[in-house]
Amino acid sequence: MQRDPKLVDLDEAMALAVGALAERPDLCLGGLFKQSRPVALVRALLAAGSKGLNLYSSPGAGYDVDLMIAADAVDAVFIPGVTLENRLCPNFRAAVESQRITAHALDALSVVGALMASANGVPFQPIAALKASDVIKHNPLITEFECPITGDTLHAARAVRPRVTFLHAQEADRWGNIRHLSTMVYADQLMARASDLVIVSVDRIVEDDVVLDDPRRVTIPSHYVDAVVHIPYGAHPTASFPLYSIDEEHIDAYADLGDAARKGDGAGLTDYLAQHVTGPADQQAYLDRIGGAKRLQILEQEAAEL
Amino acid sequence: MSDVSPLEQMAVVLARDLKDRELGAAGAAALVPMAAIALARELHAPNLSIGGEMFFNPYPRRLYASMLDDRALGRCEASETFIELFGHSHHGLDFFFHSGLQHDRFGNINLHYVGGSLHEPKMRGPGAANLSYCHTSTRFYICPTVHNDRNFVEKVDFVTIPGHLEGPESKRAAGLMNEGPRFVITPRAVMDFDPDTLEMRLKSVHCGNSVQDVLDHTGFALNVPEGVGQTPPPSEEELELLRNKIDPTGELRH
Numbered sequence: 001m002q003r004d005p006k007l008v009d010l011d012e013a014m015a016l017a018v019g020a021l022a023e024r025p026d027l028c029l030g031g032l033f034k035q036s037r038p039v040a041l042v043r044a045l046l047a048a049g050s051k052g053l054n055l056y057s058s059p060g061a062g063y064d065v066d067l068m069i070a071a072d073a074v075d076a077v078f079i080p081g082v083t084l085e086n087r088l089c090p091n092f093r094a095a096v097e098s099q100r101i102t103a104h105a106l107d108a109l110s111v112v113g114a115l116m117a118s119a120n121g122v123p124f125q126p127i128a129a130l131k132a133s134d135v136i137k138h139n140p141l142i143t144e145f146e147c148p149i150t151g152d153t154l155h156a157a158r159a160v161r162p163r164v165t166f167l168h169a170q171e172a173d174r175w176g177n178i179r180h181l182s183t184m185v186y187a188d189q190l191m192a193r194a195s196d197l198v199i200v201s202v203d204r205i206v207e208d209d210v211v212l213d214d215p216r217r218v219t220i221p222s223h224y225v226d227a228v229v230h231i232p233y234g235a236h237p238t239a240s241f242p243l244y245s246i247d248e249e250h251i252d253a254y255a256d257l258g259d260a261a262r263k264g265d266g267a268g269l270t271d272y273l274a275q276h277v278t279g280p281a282d283q284q285a286y287l288d289r290i291g292g293a294k295r296l297q298i299l300e301q302e303a304a305e306l
Numbered sequence: 307m308s309d310v311s312p313l314e315q316m317a318v319v320l321a322r323d324l325k326d327r328e329l330g331a332a333g334a335a336a337l338v339p340m341a342a343i344a345l346a347r348e349l350h351a352p353n354l355s356i357g358g359e360m361f362f363n364p365y366p367r368r369l370y371a372s373m374l375d376d377r378a379l380g381r382c383e384a385s386e387t388f389i390e391l392f393g394h395s396h397h398g399l400d401f402f403f404h405s406g407l408q409h410d411r412f413g414n415i416n417l418h419y420v421g422g423s424l425h426e427p428k429m430r431g432p433g434a435a436n437l438s439y440c441h442t443s444t445r446f447y448i449c450p451t452v453h454n455d456r457n458f459v460e461k462v463d464f465v466t467i468p469g470h471l472e473g474p475e476s477k478r479a480a481g482l483m484n485e486g487p488r489f490v491i492t493p494r495a496v497m498d499f500d501p502d503t504l505e506m507r508l509k510s511v512h513c514g515n516s517v518q519d520v521l522d523h524t525g526f527a528l529n530v531p532e533g534v535g536q537t538p539p540p541s542e543e544e545l546e547l548l549r550n551k552i553d554p555t556g557e558l559r560h
Binding site: 032033034035058059060079080081082083085086088089092093096097099102103105106107108109112113116128129130131132133134135138182183184185186187188189190239241242245246302303306 | 334360361367371372374375376377379380382385387388389391392395396418424425426427428429430431432433434435436437438441442464465466467468471480481482
């Protein structure tokens with residue numbers, strides 16, 4: 001018998017994801033705001049026609065969540081902060097204001113606590129640092145309880161087990177051992193341990209020896225990973241530090257189209273989705289669409305100079 | 307010093323209030339807070355640690371609007387994850403920074419919606435990630451980069467970040483044991499809170515603004531104690547450090 005590699009192609013990964021999400025549509029996305037978001041996986045899921053998703057993430061998200069809402073794939077968002085940071089998320093905002101989706105009021109500790117409980121195999125994670133915010137009254141992940149040790153009133157964040165988690169990292173070996181080379185690893189390690197099905201896109205595949213020579217560099221052991229997909233620039237237009245930086249121009253142009261749609265002119269946004277999500281036959285076709293090697297070189301240069 | 311920008315003035319006021327050997331972080335809208343922290347470290351607080359947001363002691367080459375990505379970190383001494391952030395949030399920092407869509411008389415901050423209700427909002431905002439540092443930390447600062455009668459309102463539509471709630475009694479009842487918001491620093495003025503009522507009051511106005519300007523741009527009747535003066539402007543040393551070392555690309559002057 002031989003060991004099965006976890007390296008699969010994008011179609012195989014999507015078949016796994018679509019099947020799992022049909023059972024329970026709870027999807028969790030790695031990275032944070034505009035860095036290490038698994039955007040190529042998200043585009044593929046949208047192209048496969050996934051609908052009715054409940055979205056989880058590390059506590060801050062933006063472009064990819066907005067894109068999924070623009071593609072009408074989302075029912076509910078369980079993410080504390082949804083923003084492009086320099087501006088609001090246009091489709092998120094429009095969809096909540098017109099009550100097409102539910103955006104739950106949450107905070108970082110509830111989401112992290114809910115994933116910690118799931119990762120640790122316990123029903124809840126106690127939180128002792130939530131006070132006085134109106135978010136507490138509306139937060140669907142927490143329940144008040146009396147601490148059996150101190151008698152204080154605490155909050156229990158119930159375990160949340162995403163059916164599918166998408167992550168993006170810089171490197172993996174064929175067995176699914178993941179190496180983040182970025183400075184921050186966000187909540188990716190926690191999500192991998194908290195979820196049923198974990199699919200990771202990576203910018204490059206490394207030889208077995210690279211992993212074996214430096215095991216402490218592995219951020220997520222393959223034990224927690226179900227499938228790895230080799231997708232160069234798979235985080236674009238978000239960053240994959242230290243390989244390439246954030247494509248702020250692309251995200252800004254997208255947000256302009258989203259804002260136009262919010263104000264009644266949706267033609268540009270519809271065209272964007274056709275050109276970038278459903279249109280490209282593969283990642284190379286997508287990369288050609290966003291400016292090709294010339295554009296990517298600028299983003300690589302910016303990351304290299306940091 | 308008439309060419310001092312409002313954001314430079316804000317950074318200087320904040321920097322002067324940060325102490326050596328403290329631990330703090332910049333928060334989500336990091337441009338002015340990060341400038342303030344860096345300035346304090348250059349001057350009187352070389353042992354001040356930046357931590358609590360998944361990294362320790364970054365050395366950015368320039369300022370960015372957000373501190374929460376590798377671009378803005380530049381090099382840093384160490385990184386953490388959201389698991390450690392969970393602990394920091396419970397233990398608290400010495401200082402933190404917040405700003406929002408609305409700020410009210412008692413320093414409460416709204417980042418969720420304006421008009422309507424949470425699930426039927428007229429305008430939906432971004433929400434916020436960390437709601438704990440505002441009360442687990444020793445104190446925090448409110449530092450929005452605009453100051454008008456729409457973002458300074460009598461009462462916020464939704465309390466995302468609790469400030470002084472409705473005064474001392476409500477704060478005690480809610481178990482908010484720390485100082486909460488100490489100052490409100492805007493491009494126009496510095497405000498603090500009356501120690502008896504915890505209501506916001508004018509402390510000083512920045513060069514180029516009058517007391518009346520500030521009142522005209524505040525959506526509630528701001529208390530004006532006697533003897534409100536001008537905010538002490540940046541010293542030459544502060545300005546030189548800001549422009550030559552901390553903010554070489556002039557983000558605070560755009």
